Structure formats: structure tokens, C-alpha cells
Amino acid sequence: MAVLRAGLTARYCGRCQSSDLGPIKPRFGSIPVFSQPWWRRSSGFMMVRRCLLEHSKWDNPLPLSLERTAEHLDLEKEKDNTLPTGTRDLVSLRDVDIREEEAKGIANTEQTQTEVPYIKKEVEYVDKEATALTKVLYEKKETKVVDKEEHAQTLVSFTKEEAVEVDEGEQTRIKVTYNIVFITAEAAPYSKTGGLGDVCGSLPIALAGRGHRVMVLSPRYLNGTLNSHYASAKDLEKHINVSCFGGDQEVAFFHEYRAGVDWVFVDHPCYHRPGSLYGDEHGTFGDNQFRFALLCHAACEAPLVLPLGGYTYGENCLFLVNDWHASLVPVLLGAKYRPHGVYKDARSILIIHNLAHQGVEPAITYENLGLPAQWYGALEWIFPTWARKHALDTGATVNILKGAIVTADRILTVSQGYAWEITTAEGGQGLDELLSSRESVLNGITNGIDVDIWNPAIDKHIPFNYSVDDLSGKNLCKAALQKALGLAVRPDCPLIGFIGRLDYQKGTDVILSTMPELLQDDVQFIMLGSGDPDTEQWMRWAESSYKEKFRGWVGFNEPFSHHITAGCDILLMPSRFEPCGLNQLYAMRYGSVPVVHCTGGLRDTVEIFDPFADEDGRGTGWAFSPLSGESMLAALRTAIKTYREHKSSWEGLMKRGMLKDFSWDSAAAKYELIMEWALMDPPYVR
């Protein structure tokens, strides 16, 4: 009920008397309110969205970039004095219903000079198989999916065989390229605390490689450790003021063009402080809402004001907003820009890497976000009574991720399994009903990995390189790891590894509780991670208590994570939930066998070993369920037994994992498809 309340708070609009209980008449004559298909119109939220949109059209401050454009074009004469002051320039310049022919001409000229058209159509030759696949994808889209099960199957069912059958002869297809703008709190190698950084550091490159124009916007963190990564980023000398948190905030932009991608870093003193990206030894930074609201405001301006390579990205772009840090962007598009005719044809896609982090702050902070008051409902989030802290706590908060869930054109998660899990009460983190209501635009695409950085044949972070054809280097890596850790160098002793944030999500509590029992066996265990201080403390204790068998490395150490991935035999991931998980993919690529909890992306990517299937067995690891000490130990013991007693089966497991294709290529093609679907539908918030 709390969720319902949060999602559908205002079912009746006091300003325009619209209600979701019956047909609503268009309010402002020319603006079509029934622009959505019927299944999207059915919820009360849609009504609220429409009303808010209509009202905000008249109350919004003018987006900064447009003030400048209007000034530049000197359209003072064209102003319609019947409009509120702030919107006059804009309406005369940008609105599609622009009335003055002359102004229209000027606007068009300006646009062609500064913007690259975002859809460039070109005919190119592709191989038969790819053509056939494309055709299948289009056919799937044409049959509009309303049925739940069929919907879940849509992306799954793109099989090669099917594709080949459909089309044998066709040789050409239209290649469409987009202007894509990623907004993210992390992008490796510049900034990274986890998988978000990995994905936003490599997916943009894969998309750029497929012909798209791609910009990645993230903060320019200067925290003393990663500063050298920004050395090649040049100050664009474009300082702008964005309006939020009670005034104008000045931000600057730095830029580096690398691997076909425009890496743009938003600069502001709030990103320059010691510690990690989100906090320091005293905990999470108290002003993270400000830091990421600023990122979102700057990100909405960047495509309009930054001439990258001589041209701005322009209005017609696709925003890929990652996690809560970027989730204000779809709301800003709807609340601040579209009412003025800007970004009318842009689309936004929310990518959920981790639903557990939603950017929730007290409701009073809403007024800082630079949004019109009428849009409060889009972010409003009421905690259930049991979750409130004291008698006077009303449970009223703003939830930034929720804002994107209810305004983005499409929603993606990083695996298909997780896309389903978040629509259930168990996996929805309180947002399941809201996400279910948007099921028709919710998909999952399993992450790829950067196969150049994570390649045992050329990896500089490991002492010996190896490949699937010659695994001898892997044994040497294991010996080197054991030596470096001060453990006995024993090729026969299974070495188990864990790498990750020390967090409830990662199931570290299950590791802690089973360690005494596990270490009764003849095994070695290495654990790398940082996060929960109690777990860090436990790691120190365990290292001194199990001197012969356990090593704990507290901290974030990327080269060492590569060495562990190469050197261990088994990689353990007992994650409570896992949207995708990258370490199991890295492990398989390095010939280490994953033992994982059967959840989310882990279930999708680790195929359970079956020694009796095929000639040499089938599968790449073990997935246990439920998440308990007993089932984890049972899976580990089976893996250890296989390692010790069935050498050829083990080698088969390693090789099958190493031969899997985890590159971004196929995932990037699916992203293109989702972008295409986003553009087929009209903008969700107009």
C-alpha cells in the first residue's frame, strides 16, 4: 500500500480538476493528452503526470542554454507579450507550433549549424546472419507485447537458428545511428567503486564502435588517488550556472576524446574532496543529493552548450541514465525543458544497476532540486509506518530513482533475471508495484565485459599470461599468488577467492558464518574487499586466527583483483541479490570456476555443471539455492571434490568458461534495439 500511495498519491488534480477515474479532456486545446497507448494510460500516475506537465509549462524557469540561444539570435522583437516573461524567448524560438515564419527560419538555420542530425541513415552491407537477426528483432517488435510471459521472452528468444530460417537472401539493411548521452556517477578508468564504473567505462566504447556518437558525463572527482586519470581531459572553458539548491551553481566541463567517445567531466568543488566517490571514513557524504542533482542539471545542459569536435549533440539525443545518481535527468526533461519545447524528441532510458540505492532524502529537500513544485508527486515516496523512526515521522521523502522510474521512456536492468526479480515483492526493494506498472517498457540485457582489459593473454596485472590453449600460466599465477600472500605454495590445494564490496548484498555474512566449517577442509581462502567496518574487522581477525588458510585484504585494489581472478581455482559469490555481477564473468574468462548463489544475473550467466551431459560434461560452474550456509558449503564441497578427483572434468569446466563470449558486442546490439523501441513510441512525458 505504501508503494501505491507513493506512486499514485494525487489521483485528482486540484488545479485542473482532472481525475484518473474517468476520461480526461485535453486541457490546453492543442496539446494532445491521450498520446499514450491504452495500457499506459490506465494508472492514476499517468493522470498526475499529464496535469503536472500542463501546469509546469507556465511556471518553469527558462533553461539556461535557451536564454543564451534566444539572446544570441536576438529575437527580442518576436516576443509574444501574452506569455510569462520567462517563456517568451523560448516559445518564439523553439516551439514546434512556432507562428512567425521568420523566427522559424532563423531557428532552423541555427540548428543546422550547431547540431548533428541524430538519426543518420545509411545503407550498408552486412553479412547474411546479421541481416537475418535484425529482421527477427523487428518482427518481434511488431507484435506488440502485452502478455506478461511473452514479454519476458522477447529478448530471450533471439536465437541464431531462428534468425537464419527467417531470411536467407537479404543483404542490406538500414543502419541508424544515435546521439547517445550517458550520465553516470562512475566511469572506469576515471572513477570506479564497483560494477557501475566498469559498465559505463566499456559500454559507451562498444556503442561508439557501432557508429553512434557517444558522450559520457560524470563528475570530475579530485580525491587524491585517481587524479592522474583526468590528466588528458582539457578544460572546455565553458562555465555555466545551473539553478538548484537555492541559487545559481557554477559548473565547468572538462573533455577528453578517447576510444571514439566524448568523456565529459563536470567540475565543481563538491567533487574535490578526500575519500571515495560517495563518502569517507566518517560515512556517506551528507550532500550527495546536491552533488548528483548538480550532475543531472549539468548533463541536461551539456548536449546543448558543448561544441564537442565542433558540433553540439543538440536536442535530439538519447539519455542513458544510470542508477539514482542520474535519475533526475528524465524528470528534468519533462519538468524543465519540454514545457519550453526543448528536448521534445529526446528519449531517456533508465538503466538500473542496483535497485537497493534509490537516493532517498527527507521530503523537505524537494525544493532544492530545481524542479517546479507541481512535480513533487513524481518523486514523492512515503515510507510504511513500520519503517518510520519516531511518532512524528510522517514517512514523507523524495526518492530520486522513483522519479526516473515514472518518467523515463524505457527501463533496463543489467540482466533478464533481475528485470523480473525487481517486479516481485522479494526483489523490488519497495518499488515492485511501480516497476510492474511499467512492465511493458522494462527489459533486461546482460552486461558484457571489456575483453581487452580482462584478457589473461595480455593482462599486465598478472605475473604470467595464459590462454585456453595453454593453461600453464594459470598454475604459475596461482603459485605466485600463494607466495605473495604468504600461504603454502601448493598446486593441489584448492584456492578459493572472493572479491567485492563488503555489503549485505554480497552475502558476506554467509561467508563469515561458514568460514570455521569450511576451513576445516584442506583449502585456502583469499578475500579482497572494503565496505562494512565490522566485516573488515572480521577479516583481520580471521587472518590472524587461520594463519595457514585465510588471507583478507581490506581495501580497493584493482591490480590485485586481477591477480586473484587469475590465481584462484574457485571464485565464490554468495550474493543475496545480484543485478548482473561481473566477477563471475571475469572468473570464467580467466579459467576460474564460479560458485554462486542462484540469483539475478548469476543465475543467467553461470551454467550449472552436469558431468553426464554431452561427451565431456556441460556447464561452467555451480549455482546454489537457497542462500544458506549449508547449501553454499554443499556447492563448495562438490566443487572441491571435482577439483581434486576429476581433473579432466575440471579442465573442461575451465575451458568452457574461457570460451564463452562475454564481449559487449551482442549486448550493445540489444541496447540499440531498446533505443530503437524508445524512439518508436512517443516520449512518455510530453
Ligand SMILES: Nc1ncnc2c1ncn2[C@@H]1O[C@H](COP(=O)(O)OP(=O)(O)O[C@H]2O[C@H](CO)[C@@H](O)[C@H](O)[C@H]2O)[C@@H](O)[C@H]1O
Ligand atoms: N576491493 C576491491 N578491489 C578491487 N576491485 C574491486 C573491489 N571490490 C569490487 N571490485 C571490482 O568492482 C567490480 C564489482 O562488480 P559487481 O558486478 O560485483 O558490481 P557492483 O555490485 O558494484 O555493481 C552493480 O552494477 C554492476 C554493473 O551493472 C552489476 O553487475 C552488479 O550486479 C550490481 O550490483 C568488479 O570489477 C570488481 O573486480
